[in-house]
Amino acid sequence: MAKLPVSRADEKARIERLARWLDARFVIPGTGIRFGLDSLIGLVPGVGDLAMFAPAVWIIARAVALGAPAHLIVRMAINTGLDLVIGAIPVLGDLFDLGFKANLRNARLLSRWLDRTGDGQT
Template sequence: MLDAMPGLGRDPQSIRQRIEMMEHLLENALVFPGTRLRFGLDSLIGLVPVVGDLVTAAMGAWIVWEARNLGMSRWQITRMAANVGFDTAIGAIPLVGDAFDFAFKSNSRNLRIIRRHLDRHHPGTTTIEQ
């Protein structure tokens, strides 16, 4: 049943679609009016002290969990978890962390790691960037 709906299966293509959608929501879904500066829910939710950082950390951890389901190496998973942990730790610092969230996009970094893995091990999942 889940395999019949696009993006909900357990195949590498569906996992890629889910991860790309989550990364877009967390890092690039919104634009500052009058600029080309993009931000996402990670920066917005992170403005809420403690709870916001925990929520965005959980969303970033979900991306790492999905990467684990792709059979990525322990080194890649550790590196991705470190990205999320670093983002969460620095993001928890008042004011400094909020500015940091706009600059350090851990989920985009993790998506690049996942894309390299998928392009190498599952070339059928490759999409053309627009």
């Protein structure tokens, strides 16, 4: 089956949806603090943060495929690297994950760039 071309708007929406699932899908009742699968799975010592590295890298790969400039890719990679390295520190890393939300940051960076460059087909 042939794959239909995906518009930049569709790709942007898909990336934003994944970022929300990873960083802000759930709310701690009574606090307004949002968290996602990254925080939950990141609680698993040793492998949790590493497992959550894969979808974060996918977001960056999509940015590359959409033609994002090198400086944007580097900034996204730094966000993801910080999330991986600091997130791996027991307790401190879990708290960092709750506040930093690297995937939402990266989706926002890419979204702003896409908005500035237009919304044509890729």
